Amino acid sequence: MNLFRILGDLSHLVSIFILLQKMRSTRSCAGISLRTQILYLMVYCTRYLDIFWTFNASLYNSSMKLVFILSTAYTIYLMRTVYKTALDPQIDTFATYYLVGGAGLLAVLFPYKYTVYEVLWSFSIWLESVAILPQLFMLQRTGEAETITTHYLFALGAYRALYIPNWLYRWFLEGHFDPIATVAGIIQTLLYSDFFYIYYTKVLKGKKFELPV
Structure with missing residues (x-):
């Protein structure tokens, strides 16, 4: 296991912690896309x-898998029960069936x-590359986001971005190349590019995260 993968997994864990802490501290899930969370659970x-x-084969991998599944399911549970009054179906409206259908088609056409x-x-893999779109669509519609929400999105985006050097590391040092995961990871990172730019130019400089509506 290489450093880039470990950093990517840690960034993913940080994003989950930030999201749960955001809901706990604000007593709300406002600004969070339920549709994106459901897509990630499907992923x-x-x-x-x-x-x-394979649970006994790698305690690290198995533990991470359990954490990602259970924490995402728990997040959805909180959003649908404890904080459901903050859900706004008029904003979280991205047509996710296109994403699921597209990922399903690619999976059937290009499996190993x-x-x-x-x-x-x-x-x-294909679904994860676009699962963030409902969340980014919400940001575009509202034009702004709480700072803690942007930290969550940055950590989540950094998790996938860090997997790109992980794949390069495995390619050059281990001779392993995964074209599906690499292409999907690049697509996902590109989807985050505008967000990363605004996060750097505004949030990291103490300004409010705002987009043109």
């Missing part, structure tokens, strides 16, 4: 099917093997 449940037969596990794994 983890379809990608980590191997957890049932035509097995249930491999097709679902490919589906999870």
Whole structure:
């Protein structure tokens, strides 16, 4: 395991902690897309099917998989129950069936093997590359976000961005290249590019995160 993957996983864990802390401290899930959280739960449940037969092979990998699945499910639970009054279905309206359908089509067309596990794994990779779109769409519609929400999104984006040097590391030093994961990771990082720029020019300089509506 290399440093870039560890940093990516830590960034992912930080994003989860920030999100849960945001809801706990504000007693609200305002500004958070429920649709994005549901898409991420679909991603983890379809990608980590191997957890049932590889748990003893790597305690680190298995623990991370459990944390991602359970924490995302818990986040959705909180949003649908404890903080449901803060949900705004008039803003969180991105047509996610296009994302699911597109990811499913790519998974069927370009799997490494035509097995249930491999097709679902490919589906999870393509879906994760665009799962953040409902959240970014919400930001675009509202034109602003709480600072803690932007920190959550930055940590989540950094998690995927750090996986790009991880793949390069594995390619050059281990001879392993995964074209599906690499292309999907680049797509996801590009989707974050505008957000990263505004985060750097505004949030890190103490200004309010605002977008043109």
